[in-house]
Amino acid sequence: MAIEQAPIELIAGDAFGVFVTDGSSRILIAATRDENDPPMPAALPCCLSVPRSFVMQEPRCSTARTVWAARSVLVAPGDRVRVLARIAVSPHGAPLASLLDCVQTSQADPTDVVLALVCAGQAEIEIGAPLSPETLVRRRSA
Structure with a gap:
């Protein structure tokens, strides 16, 4: 599995996104500001949006950063x-x-x-x- 930051043009608003690649599968995971943020473009085949509040919860955030x-x-x-x-x-x-x-x-x-x-x-x-x-x-x- 590999993780790479998604290009800013693929991310709606001020969300943060990464691509996770596992073998031949690639998924965009986007952390949106909140549940009311616009969804990711429909043209992207595999996209998972998670609320920023979930991503930023401790200790998850600090551990992930480390x-x-x-x-x-x-x-x-x-x-x-x-x-x-x-x-x-x-x-x-x-x-x-x-x-x-x-x-x-x-x-x-x-x-x-x-x-x-x-x-x-x-x-x-x-x-x-x-x-x-x-x-x-x-x-x-x-």
């Missing part, structure tokens, strides 16, 4: 394999803190490396709770 900040972190192949192998043997997820020792060669902070895998769609976390050492990181299901 994860998104790691989107450009370079992950060394060995670190990627070690992290993904560890979470693969934990079907319910592994605590974030238990994955940090898997990061041995990347120059970035180990937490940012794991969060970069979330941004890349190779792992997932629940963003409805604050980020903590106990945050469960799971292998993203296809």
